[in-house]
Every structure is written in structure tokens, then in C-alpha cells.
Amino acid sequence: MQPVDNTAQLRNGSPATLTRLAEIRALAESAIDKPAALGPDIDISAFTTVSEQQRVDSLASLEKQVRETALMSGFTADESQRSASYFQMDRTPIYERVAEAFGGAIEIMGTEDALVRYPDEMVENYWWTAVAPDKDKYTALVALHQTEGYFIRVKAGQKVDKPIQACLFISESNVSQNLHNVIVVEDGAEANVITGCNIGTGVKQGLHAGISEFFIGKGAKLTFTMVHNWDQDFSVRPRTAAIIDDDGTFVSNYVLLKPVRSIQAFPVARLEGARSRAVFNTIVSGLGDSVIDLGTEAQLIGEGSRSEAVARTVSRDNSVVYSRGRLIGRTNDCKAHLDCRGIVQSATSTQWAIPDLASEGAPGAELSHEAAISPIAAEEVYYLMSRGAPKDEAVSMITRGFLDIEFPGLPDALRRQIDAAIEETSRESM
């Protein structure tokens, strides 16, 4: 794999910055062969890094097929309902734009650009400060061979009512896209970020390794929605952490309704601030031979912190789905609840629901969970049939209802797309 050197561009950084970057590199080098604690191991040497692509002046000039694929994950070429857009094709941020009305409120650019512009601030505050570069071989891969990612900053006090959209697109086979994303929502600001990860039609094997570090300031709110559209030969290893300050709120919505070779992720919300709050909503449909290992972790550190996580998983075909949820209470005044439910719709698929609760020196912490795996109840099917629905339609209605959880902050258009995708997978299940 060709190393992508990002330290060379940072000669303008302070000595402390350059020292820290060297440390990051050393940590990553020590972990480049370290398997992840969870998920099938991947031979990362089998892939080359993604290629450079040509920039575009407008989203309308993207190929029709690319636009349509991106739209399935909520990224629209019609920017009238978006405050800012970022489109990365393979290695290159080919388009970034902030709508005029939000010019003073939002910054959006590739992370390499952000490192050059703000070397000391980035490295001191945001660069590998929430996720450790030596966590496993995938974090190491990104640290050593980074291929961009986005930097989004919403300025203090700015409440951005239209969503910010980002699309991370892979058009080549047998490559790895090694992204490092940073979102900063400064004190009192609010933003809704929709990220769609997609591959082009006909793209075969590949790896998407993505580091995402989110920083939510005092009284700030980030609603982050990620829709994944992969294919059966693609492997995905996101590593995400959010740090939430006093009175801050992090809402994470995640949707996976297409097959994937394997995905393993366990995003963490570090609720450091007093009265900070994290909400995770996950809907997953396991199809084909997919191996899906997804969890969410809330670390309740600040006094009065709260978290709730809801996961709905449906597994079909030969899929294997792990639905994990971890709550760690580290302060007396904290409360969190997990709710993970799964429906197994095939005799050859497997589901695990693994709630994991810990109170660390916090006798007052209130942590609870509900986890259930069950088939679609026959009596529910008969009930709908007794109202005139044929059996397949009854099963489809129940599956759709099961996956239809509330996604706060979701634009109507994306909600409709998700509903349509659920509809499609519910139908395919019959």
C-alpha cells in the first residue's frame, strides 16, 4: 500500500504539533497488525489505497448513476434544502460548498486541508483525541495511510436549520478508503449532518475504514445520520467517538439495509459534560451472507448525563447479526436505557443481542436494558390476516412496523427514502 504522508504538509505546525504527529505515527505503526477485538479479521494488505479523482464544479455534473446512488443515502444534488455539501470520490474531496446563507456559520473541507489551515488547533483538540490511533489495525491504517475525510465546523451559537450533507463514495474495486472525519459543533450551535457511504455500481471487494471524531460544545446539539449502502463483497470498519460537553446533545441515527461482507463498529459517546445527553437509534437488516457486528457505547461521566439507545435488527438468509449495547455509569447522577430487539426471519441466520452494563464507582447510576429476539409472532400475522391482509403482506407490515423507529431530526425526504428502503426489504423478505 502506498503510504499517504500527511505530516510533510505540516511544516507550519508548532514543535508540539509535530511531536504529537510523530507520536500518532509511532502508535499507529505499533498497531498495524493488531486485530480488532470484535468482528472478522481482514487482511488489509490485500487492498491498494483509493485513487485521485477530478474535482467537479457542481453536483449536477456528477454522473447520473452516482447521483442516484448517493440519493439512496440521503445525499441530494439539489442543494436547495441543504446548508452545506461535501462529496468525496475515492481519494479526493471533489466538491465542497457552503450555501450563501450559511457562509458565516459553517466551515466544510477535507481534513487534510483543515490540518494545513489549522495545524495546531486541529492536532491539539481534534486529531486523534477522541479515538486512539493504536486501537487496532484499522485505526492504524487510517493514521498511516489516510485518504482525506471531511472537516465540518459549525460556529458558536449558529443554529443551522437545513442539514449538512456528506457523501463518501468509492468507485473502484479492491481498494481501501481510509477516512478521517471531524465534526465540531461549537458552544450553543446546532447542526444536522447526514452522511451517506456508497459504492458505485459493479464495484467489488474493498474496505472502508473511517475514523469519525465529533466534538459537541456546551449547549450544542449534533444530530448525525449515517446511511450505509454497501455490497456483499465490501468490508467496513468505522471507528467513531463523540465527546459531549455540558448540556450538549448527540443524536446518532444509523441505517443499514443493504448486504455487506462484514461491518464491525462500536461508536462511543463520552458524556463528559454535566447534563449532557446521547441518543442512538439503529436499524439494521441483515441480508445474504452479511456479518454485522454493531454496538453503541455511552460513557456517563458528567453529572446528570443521560443516554438512550434503541436498536431494531432483522436478519434473513445466512446473515449473522450482533447487536451490542454498552452503558458505563461513572457518576452518581446518571441514567441510561438500552432497548434492542431482533427478529430472526430465516433458519440459517443468527442473531446475538448483547447488552452490557457497568457502574464504575457510581452507586447512584441507573442503568437498564431490554433485549429480545423473537420470530414474528404468528398471532400478530393471523390478526392482520383476519383484517384481510394476505400472509406475505401481513409479515411485511409487521417487519416494516418493527423497523420504523422514530428518527429525530431526520429530514422528511430522507425519512421517505428510509421508509421506501424498509418497504423494499420487507417485501424481499417474503
Add this chain to the structure above:
Amino acid sequence: MATGAGGPLLSIRDLHVRIGGRDVLRGVNLAIASDETHVLLGPNGSGKTTLLKTILGMPGYEVDQGSIEFKGVDLLTLEIDERARLGIGIAFQRPPSVRGVKLRQIMELASGGRAGEGRLSAIAEELELGQMLERDVNMGFSGGEAKRSEMGQLLAQQPDLALFDEPESGVDLDNIAVVGGAIQHLLKGPLANDPRRAGLIITHTGHILKYVNADVGHVLYEGRIACSGNPLDLIADIGRQGYEKCVECATCNL
């Protein structure tokens, strides 16, 4: 027993049904005309719910012998949904909760897409459904709410034959009045010239008959219809003497 001008709407002959190898119905004969309301009485375990669920086509109710015809069609060859679309509806005693499926959706389903917003709103108003339309069906519904939801679905469906499994059980007096009013409305129509529908009501207490004009009553006893007659008289007899005496008396009068 009345059969109506064009023969009965529902005709059950010598019906024998087993559940898990146990004989529950042992030769039931019943005919209901298209404008009649029948009441089914009987002690616990006599087979009343089994009869309703067999008419409905629920799995697990094995028909050993006999036949059920509805509108001249052999019901036993049809799936549950086919029977529903042919015109059979039911208000369940204890309906299941279905997460994520709203009462409004299930009412639209029951109506076969025929009930517009205006019709659904009128039903919601009659049954005081209010915000229940937007709730997951039966999730956290009280006893009265569940019964009103069942009635709402039947009113949306407008079946030719409506089955009611203990519509008054677990319901307070206010809700019995609402549910009873809706049953009467469905079966007899609010106006004199409205079409009448056929109904079969299971009741233990007969309270529902304060609100619904039933034509014929039957006592189901040990898997057979032991006697038939005026429903209010039957209930009075059972109240005085209990089922056993009532059935004995009916038997010696045969």
C-alpha cells in the same frame, strides 16, 4: 331457526373440531341468516371461542368432520384473509399488540382501502378513539380501549357476518355502552332502512344484550348446541338454574 329468504348466510353442519388431539366441538349445527343476530352462551370450555376461531380459519383448529358454508362457499378451503375479504369479521376478546402498526393502518386495511379519511374520522368519533388512531395497535391499550379499537376495525371492515368474542369482558359500564352501541349500529344500522348484517356474539353475562337486539340464543354445552331460544329467556334460565339444569331441561323438552 330463521334461514332468511335466500337460505342462510352461514351454514354449519355437523361440525367436529379438535385442538391438539382433544375433541372440542362434537357435531355443531348452526345457520345464521343475513339479517340475524345470534348469541352464543355456554360455560367455560364448552367450545364457544373454538367455534368462532374455526369459522375464522385460525390454524390449530382441526376440522374432523362436517362443513361450514358462507355465501354458499366452502369456508374450510379458504385462508383467514380470504374469509375476511369474503365478508367475515371478528372483534377478538384479547387481540395481540403489533408494534409499529398503527390502529389507523389496520382500519384502512380492514376497509380494503374503501374507507376514506372522513369515514375513519366518523368511526373514531363514534367510538371515542381520538389519539388511539396514531398509536401502535393494542400497545398499552386499556381493556375498554382494546374493545373500542376492535369495534373500530369492524366498523371499517363492514363485514356481512360479524363475530364478537365476549365484547363485554374486562370493560367498565361506560365502555360497554359505547361498544354495545357500535355493535347495534353495525348489525342493525342507525336508520331503519340501513342494511342489516349477521352477527354471532359470545357472551357470559348477557350485559351486552342491553344494547344489542339479538334474535336467537344458543347454549353450547360439551361441544354441541344443547338448546336454542329467545336469548333473554335463556340467560334468565341459566341465571336461575345454572347451565347444567338448563341443558337438562332443554334435553327433556326435545
